[in-house]
Amino acid sequence: MSKYQELKPLLATKISSVDPTLEKLFNQSLRSQLALHLNTSTHSELASTLRTSLNDLTQALLNTPDSEHQAWVDLFGDASEALLAIYKDLALSESERHTSYINATGQVMSVDDAIHTLKDIYRVKAFIRGLQQAIMMRIGNNSTQQIHLVYPACGPLAPLLLPLLSYCAGKGITAEQLTITLIDIQPGAVKMLNRLVDDLAVRDYIKAILCMDVMDYQPDCSIDILVMEAFQHGLSHEGHMSFARHLSQFMAKDAVMLPEQVTIKAVLAKGQREYNDQWQQQPRCHSTLVNLLIQADRIELGNVFTLTLDKLRTMPVLPLGDGFEIIECEQIKIPAGVVDIAQRILLMTASVTVFGEEKIEQYDSGITHPRSDMSICIDFTPKVPEPDDLLVKSGDHIKFYYKLCGTPGFLPTLA
Template sequence: MEKAQFQNKTSVGYADPRVDELLKHSIRTQLESLLKSKITTEQRIQLLQKSFVDAMSLVLSDTKVAHQQLVKAFESMYDQAVQSLAMAELSQDVLTRQYVSETGLIMSPHNCKHTIKDVYRIKGYARGIDKAIAAKLKNKPSVTILYPACGPFAPLLLPLLSYYKHEKRYSSEQIKVILVDVQPGAILSLQQLVQDLQLEDYVLQIEEADATKYVPNLEIDLLILEAMQHGFTKEGQLSIAKHLVQFLNIDGWMIPQNVSVRGMMVIGETEFNQQWKDVKYSHSIHVDRAAQQDRVELGEILSINKSSLLDMGEVELADGIKVIPANQIVLPTGIADMDQRILAIYAHIETFSQEVVGQYDSGITNPRPDMTFYVDAKPREVEHTHFVASSGDAVQFYYQLSGLTGFVPVKI
């Protein structure tokens, strides 16, 4: 669609405090862009391409790279990508449009743009995708990649493609990409960014579509997907994966290859505060051993991979609400302070060939506390959202697909 179609929508209500906060940030971003626009278009594009290549050179390096060096490279990549976003000339409501669909939260392009500076999320995915592409191209001349819900920057793939082109590692004859997003603003940004990166030959299609309903017109070798928030809540990762996995070739792969969602009972102060007091940034390598030993692991609640998706059944409740039966767990007994513990749900992501995004490596893998889940204790005032159980109880988890996604525990 043409840019002009999206510029004539209802004007933003600037008196709304939430919108005004976004507006101020957008204005600041645009003013910064104007200051930087003193450089020529050619210089801007060169800086953009260099920032993408430099970041991926560090990510794919087999030698250890310092955290601050990675952060600096990713900040540069973000700063340059935002320049392309500014060039796409999105209206304020297109930039900030965010809503809940039938299958989860649809984030605004404004909020999605920050993913490109999530160092260890992108590192885990990029290294996995790089290995998957190499493995595919050993046995076939080209690989077709589908990347749905990719946001305004397609950050798991466009930086890699920039690196491949610069290093002459893989040509556009070897890699063909389809980018899909439901947000008009993301599409406009993607078109601008792909043009600025000069990756048009690699990108077959940029489609504005709901990924839970999109039907590709080509056979897919790799499905790349990351539409998650911590605790595997809110966004539509599972609905998208469940729909699109059917379009993979019989030997096609989904990335991540496996997402294991797990639960544990923790002391909140120990888990979320004390163990991070003496470290500069949260990461799986900095998880405190004493805090780990203090956890009561409940095990895996749900596993999402190609096989489980193809076999996964749905239960439809009243009003068309859909849920997925997840795993059943038995709450452990003999834990003296169980009544003081809270449930924390976290994801461990295996992208491909031992490349992972581990606990605390990214916002999407940070354990999410569930303050409505009580074991051996009762809230002062029981609300309909509270779940109350006792040690030794069997609990069946379901995953809600409709609206804001998340887990629903049911006592057996």
């Protein structure tokens, strides 16, 4: 059986890090948007509800991190509902809501799609906790120096920061200690950000909210904390790598980048077992719910790429002309003597260290779902070949490169 035949059952199963209950709550909120005439909440009431829900969420994230999953569903559901109510009240134009495109560094999501980001519970949890620790560490190291925090490609909600910022204001962290630059290329996102900043009463912390391409940003002071998550599973689709390379030149010598480390590894696995069988009896996807027998059946091939701030500052980039660049990554070997190797697909797995001990493991979030590379054909020739198929034999070595372009991601080649 070829890998393509084996993966047909996957069409009936959708793997998602979004809790099904939270998805249903979101759907119900969307239904409520169809009844605009029933909405009698005032601007101040919407803002008050938002502040309460985000404060409750952040208090729980920081003080009771080991709460049961259902508690997170309830808290994130309340916060999502409050944010969606404000988004609806803002009444963006169709163009502001729905425009999406691909530019020189990757996909630019529509604002309507970006409002889903708060639903990724364990990603937001890790970033909020990690960022709070990073801010407190910097203040502790030098309480008299103002921290410049930059959050590029932050979307309409800036979900990895704004809940925490409201909390910080209540804990005595002043605007003299912390100043923030928010950047997004979507005009609709910037309108929503300005509304949220005012509704949360945190305008004093904001140095600027910029509507621009991150690649054009030239700060007038160094960056002390860079918080950014502009990629999909397997460091794909969006411009995270290009943004990080560009911004690294403006970062202070002792700056902190969140996430601190993104590690991409390659494994061989059976697609049906990995993506379908493993989750048949589970209510959702999460690293704590993986099937240990199925995980043990994987064949680990090794590290493909590790992204850190130090790596950004030193890694070689190969220009290929016309503004196209690639980054040299690691090399792996396809093992010999594996009987069922033609039934296996190559997966790019991701683990993210946000800060310190705050991590996002495989299947915890949409950004850490293993990504299959169907272009790599091991010990078989596909019946319907694709232009980018890479025919590989057992014992061969694969060298990876990372593409810095409008379709960012890893490019496998025969070594």
